[in-house]
Amino acid sequence: MSDTPILSIEHVGVRFGGLVAIADLHFDVHAGEIVSLIGPNGAGKTTAFNVMTGFLKPSQGQVRFRGTSLQGLQPHEIVRLGLGRTFQRTSVFPDDTVFDNVMIGLHRQGRARVLDTLLGRDRAGEARLRERARDLLDWVGLSGRAGEKAGALAYGEQRLVGVALALATEPAMLLLDEPVSGMNASETQVFVRLIRSIRERGITLLLVEHDMPMVMEVSDRIVVLNYGRLIAEGPPAAIRADPAVIEAYLGHSSAALHQDGAGRTAATETIDA
Ligand SMILES: Nc1ncnc2c1ncn2[C@@H]1O[C@H](COP(=O)(O)OP(=O)(O)OP(=O)(O)O)[C@@H](O)[C@H]1O
Numbered sequence: 001m002s003d004t005p006i007l008s009i010e011h012v013g014v015r016f017g018g019l020v021a022i023a024d025l026h027f028d029v030h031a032g033e034i035v036s037l038i039g040p041n042g043a044g045k046t047t048a049f050n051v052m053t054g055f056l057k058p059s060q061g062q063v064r065f066r067g068t069s070l071q072g073l074q075p076h077e078i079v080r081l082g083l084g085r086t087f088q089r090t091s092v093f094p095d096d097t098v099f100d101n102v103m104i105g106l107h108r109q110g111r112a113r114v115l116d117t118l119l120g121r122d123r124a125g126e127a128r129l130r131e132r133a134r135d136l137l138d139w140v141g142l143s144g145r146a147g148e149k150a151g152a153l154a155y156g157e158q159r160l161v162g163v164a165l166a167l168a169t170e171p172a173m174l175l176l177d178e179p180v181s182g183m184n185a186s187e188t189q190v191f192v193r194l195i196r197s198i199r200e201r202g203i204t205l206l207l208v209e210h211d212m213p214m215v216m217e218v219s220d221r222i223v224v225l226n227y228g229r230l231i232a233e234g235p236p237a238a239i240r241a242d243p244a245v246i247e248a249y250l251g252h253s254s255a256a257l258h259q260d261g262a263g264r265t266a267a268t269e270t271i272d273a
Pocket residue numbers: 016019020021039040041042043044045046047048
């Protein structure tokens with residue numbers, strides 16, 4: 001882990017009219033880390049992601065990625081710098097195969113001479129692209145489903161198509177927006193392994209996620225937002241026992257913070273800090 005952060009959120013504030021969605025948000029992510037951004041509904045997590053990826057201009061502060069200010073950059077320019085993301089909403093073409101969905105995504109990313117490839121003039125390019133699509137499907141564990149219609153996949157599996165396309169942009173860092181929502185426990189475990197394999201290939205990860213057992217299991221560090229403010233930052237064990245965090249989740253879903261991996265609520269709460 002290097003000392004210079006790969007991503008720095010520098011005193012970012014976002015207002016929507018009179019509503020302060022984020023206030024003075026400040027944290028770093030270091031290369032090689034898996035960090036989760038958590039907090040109750042409406043805490044400002046998605047807003048923070050939208051600022052990092054250029055979909056929203058902050059009212060205050062800025063984001064730096066690999067030392068470069070992202071101020072004024074368009075989403076596609078940020079992707080080109082190596083900051084990739086997945087979207088909360090899955091958008092596959094349901095009537096096309098899983099393989100074709102990835103091919104369409106690769107074409108859209110402009111890594112091929114589209115017309116030449118479509119007209120069959122660039123057979124070598126097309127072959128390379130098909131190989132790339134196969135590699136990506138293999139990485140996310142969808143090889144066995146490549147020939148099926150994407151619409152036939154379970155919701156959780158459709159999200160893997162989105163992850164494959166985000167990986168296709170060859171990011172140095174990947175932002176995942178609620179990647180396991182809608183997945184069952186075993187699908188989530190498979191996804192945890194995928195997250196680890198992504199990190200093993202040198203990609204830094206920042207997740208927004210409500211699945212607390214998963215967050216606690218996979219994260220090196222957790223950043224907690226409440227009403228747009230950073231209320232805690234630290235390793236999972238410290239976050240789980242942090243009185244401010246427990247307080248923030250009370251009245252929302254305090255049980256969620258204390259579930260074990262099997263989704264059972266712990267009999268004794270760990271409020272011992
Ligand atoms: N485009 C917008 N215009 C006005 N208010 C917005 C807009 N986007 C978000 N907000 C408000 O900003 C606050 C933070 O919203 P945000 O979506 O970032 O929360 P979140 O932490 O992602 O919540 P959840 O866990 O429910 O997804 C909320 O009060 C929300 O209603």
